[in-house]
Amino acid sequence: MNQTNAQILLDVKNLRKFFPIRRGVLQKVVAQVRAVDDVTFYINQGETLSLVGESGCGKTTTARCILRAYDPTAGQVFFRAEDGKVMDVAALPSNQLQPLRRQMQMIFQDPFSSLNPRMTLLDIVGEPLLVHGEKDAHKRTERVAELLRLVGLRPEYMRRYPHAFSGGQRQRIGIARALALNPRLVVADEPVSALDVSVQAQILNLMLELQEKLGLTYLFVAHDLSVVKHISERVAVMYVGRIVEMAPTKELFYQPRHPYTEALMSAVPKPDPRLRSERIVLQGEVADPANPPPGCYFHPRCQYAIDICREKTPVQEEITPRHFVSCHRAKELTLRGVVKK
Amino acid sequence: MSSSFIPHPSSFPLLSVRNLKTYFFQDEGTVKAVDGATFDVFPGKTLGIVGESGCGKSVTAQSILRIVDAPGKIVEGEIVLRRADGSEVDVTRLHPDGEEIRAIRGADIGLVFQEPMTSFSPVHTIGNQLVEAVRLHCAVGEKEARQRGVEALRSVGIPKPERRIDEYAFELSGGLRQRAMIAVALSCNPRLLIADEPTTALDVTTQAQILDLLRDLQKQRGMAIMLITHNLGVIAEMADDVVVMYLGRVVEEGSVDDIFHNPKHPYTKALLSSIPSIESTPRIKLPTITGSIPHPYNRPSGCPFYPRCESYMRGTCDATEPALIAVNERQKVSCFLYQK
Ligand SMILES: Nc1ncnc2c1ncn2[C@@H]1O[C@H](COP(=O)(O)OP(=O)(O)OP(=O)(O)O)[C@@H](O)[C@H]1O
Ligand SMILES: Nc1ncnc2c1ncn2[C@@H]1O[C@H](COP(=O)(O)OP(=O)(O)O)[C@@H](O)[C@H]1O
Ligand code: SF4
Ligand code: SF4
Ligand SMILES: [Mg+2]
Ligand SMILES: [Mg+2]
Numbered sequence: 001m002n003q004t005n006a007q008i009l010l011d012v013k014n015l016r017k018f019f020p021i022r023r024g025v026l027q028k029v030v031a032q033v034r035a036v037d038d039v040t041f042y043i044n045q046g047e048t049l050s051l052v053g054e055s056g057c058g059k060t061t062t063a064r065c066i067l068r069a070y071d072p073t074a075g076q077v078f079f080r081a082e083d084g085k086v087m088d089v090a091a092l093p094s095n096q097l098q099p100l101r102r103q104m105q106m107i108f109q110d111p112f113s114s115l116n117p118r119m120t121l122l123d124i125v126g127e128p129l130l131v132h133g134e135k136d137a138h139k140r141t142e143r144v145a146e147l148l149r150l151v152g153l154r155p156e157y158m159r160r161y162p163h164a165f166s167g168g169q170r171q172r173i174g175i176a177r178a179l180a181l182n183p184r185l186v187v188a189d190e191p192v193s194a195l196d197v198s199v200q201a202q203i204l205n206l207m208l209e210l211q212e213k214l215g216l217t218y219l220f221v222a223h224d225l226s227v228v229k230h231i232s233e234r235v236a237v238m239y240v241g242r243i244v245e246m247a248p249t250k251e252l253f254y255q256p257r258h259p260y261t262e263a264l265m266s267a268v269p270k271p272d273p274r275l276r277s278e279r280i281v282l283q284g285e286v287a288d289p290a291n292p293p294p295g296c297y298f299h300p301r302c303q304y305a306i307d308i309c310r311e312k313t314p315v316q317e318e319i320t321p322r323h324f325v326s327c328h329r330a331k332e333l334t335l336r337g338v339v340k341k
Numbered sequence: 342m343s344s345s346f347i348p349h350p351s352s353f354p355l356l357s358v359r360n361l362k363t364y365f366f367q368d369e370g371t372v373k374a375v376d377g378a379t380f381d382v383f384p385g386k387t388l389g390i391v392g393e394s395g396c397g398k399s400v401t402a403q404s405i406l407r408i409v410d411a412p413g414k415i416v417e418g419e420i421v422l423r424r425a426d427g428s429e430v431d432v433t434r435l436h437p438d439g440e441e442i443r444a445i446r447g448a449d450i451g452l453v454f455q456e457p458m459t460s461f462s463p464v465h466t467i468g469n470q471l472v473e474a475v476r477l478h479c480a481v482g483e484k485e486a487r488q489r490g491v492e493a494l495r496s497v498g499i500p501k502p503e504r505r506i507d508e509y510a511f512e513l514s515g516g517l518r519q520r521a522m523i524a525v526a527l528s529c530n531p532r533l534l535i536a537d538e539p540t541t542a543l544d545v546t547t548q549a550q551i552l553d554l555l556r557d558l559q560k561q562r563g564m565a566i567m568l569i570t571h572n573l574g575v576i577a578e579m580a581d582d583v584v585v586m587y588l589g590r591v592v593e594e595g596s597v598d599d600i601f602h603n604p605k606h607p608y609t610k611a612l613l614s615s616i617p618s619i620e621s622t623p624r625i626k627l628p629t630i631t632g633s634i635p636h637p638y639n640r641p642s643g644c645p646f647y648p649r650c651e652s653y654m655r656g657t658c659d660a661t662e663p664a665l666i667a668v669n670e671r672q673k674v675s676c677f678l679y680q681k
Binding site for chain 2: 054055166167168169196197198199200201202204205208223225226227229230231232233249250253263264265266267268269270271272273274275276279281282285286338339340
């Protein structure tokens, strides 16, 4: 990693994660699912980067590799620890991961299944404190009260069980737990997609507020472009295990440079009947990550595809500062973005 | 209150739901899943029914088809269907397993719902199920039914339908399964298609394909669609008229343009302003609705929205339920702010 750039908290380089497909009695490996296929991106300290894309494109797998819930097949995951030292999370032996794990925490999608129903809020939110050595019960209780207040829950609720809370409140509990150890990087995998629409805004606002207050860095994983636009400073669009475009949020939405980004944005139904417009409806289906097409993975569905697209894999290129695209025709195409309101 | 409806300028309704109440009687208490819903569906038009999870959208659809699960019961109201021959039938009076309602399902009303996987049998091919659906409702022989099945799959844009018809649902992708389910629902040319969250389990690009398909099929066949979803974007793209539900009640109803550009009910307004939109400015605080949807056992008395409403008037809103009344030619609201 660029050791001199002290702004960068997380620097992911050429990350790959392949899952073997085994068949037969001998469980021979017959193919590989290329879930994450050469992914490169960075996140600055205090910034929010979103990974967005359709189901199965590799968002969760990328997040899990960063947290070392999976061992990556290849690539580096550089993380700048509290003391300023930069470490490759992908290469660390598992017994050296513990101190880093404290600094990287996860918020999950499903606030119903991610909380143990037999534990009180005090136990749920206090558990990471206990695991990381806070033996003093009184201090733990104090800290849990503080955390609950931070996420907008009343500390009096501490002795209750999760079933007594609504979806939005449970997501707040999950956030309080993730923040217990003062993490520097918070990875949120679809944190609002299981919530009612009227509650999503509350949680998104809370995440923005906490970021400002605590200087958190977010890797936000989602499939909903509207949510992503709302929370991010920069956005990376994934398709079949690869990042096809990455840019500052406004630039990506108003001036997309990759045909898939254009199609994805045009497919989102706009909550305004006066904006019913000609949508780009992609034909066919997302490529199979176990058997992707040659060349650009998007070419069978791309209306701009030319010969070279069917043969050669496009490389990620920074076409304007901080705007990365992997498309042979990125420079010549003029694509349609979202209408500015 | 059921008599306050205004006829659509174009024609008579195909389906009129009046003061429908469907309750679930359980040991823990009574869930008033639908609690006085009133609306009309017009021929060839799309009625959007929008509301958050648990507000009674699906139970409304199940009531219309008389497939409400036990211990659920329609306790009040009418569901009047105008059949092809011009006769009218109140579906609530039919026996749920009787001949008549079975004839209505499929032939008059087709149903498509969210999870296509659970709606197909894992041990029968798509074709078997399609042929069975066709033969159940249209008096044709096996061979003719299969031919129609292939045509039905082709009409919903499934490539190589002659081959696909012999595959099992689990062999198809989510998008193709949803197309196959639409094919089954439309195999007997119903005049009304009820689509309950038809794209909720799908990705946006697949959703766009399915919405396009529904629109094309509607154009070709002139059928009415009752589109149920919690997604306001889908409603804005598809609906002619919109019904907004909250806790089993219709809180507002109007043309799609009125609902999005001239909403009246405090819940509709709050919902519209709280959703992040792909058009809005990044990283600004969104207005929110306080609290959350109450548990169905703890339904508030009076206006169901009052604990979360910014315009709440003590002594009025918590005392009685506001009726759904017309505020202009096409729009109705149930809120005391509009009751003179
Ligand atoms: N443990 C595993 N074994 C085999 N294949 C896997 C495994 N986990 C994920 N995959 C495959 O890897 C690809 C990427 O999956 P991933 O869960 O990262 O997608 P995602 O972008 O998070 O999707 P979603 O939006 O549905 O959550 C998919 O094809 C998936 O089927
Ligand atoms: N089979 C059932 N038994 C008990 N309660 C039910 C049943 N089906 C639905 N309900 C309840 O009825 C209410 C409305 O549900 P539903 O119509 O499915 O909502 P939605 O608007 O999300 O489709 C909810 O409170 C739900 O929990
Ligand atoms: S490389 Fe070719 S096929 Fe791929 S997105 Fe660009 S134009 Fe389309
Ligand atoms: S009736 Fe009262 S509480 Fe209900 S929406 Fe109207 S103002 Fe709000
Ligand atoms: Mg995922
Ligand atoms: Mg439902």
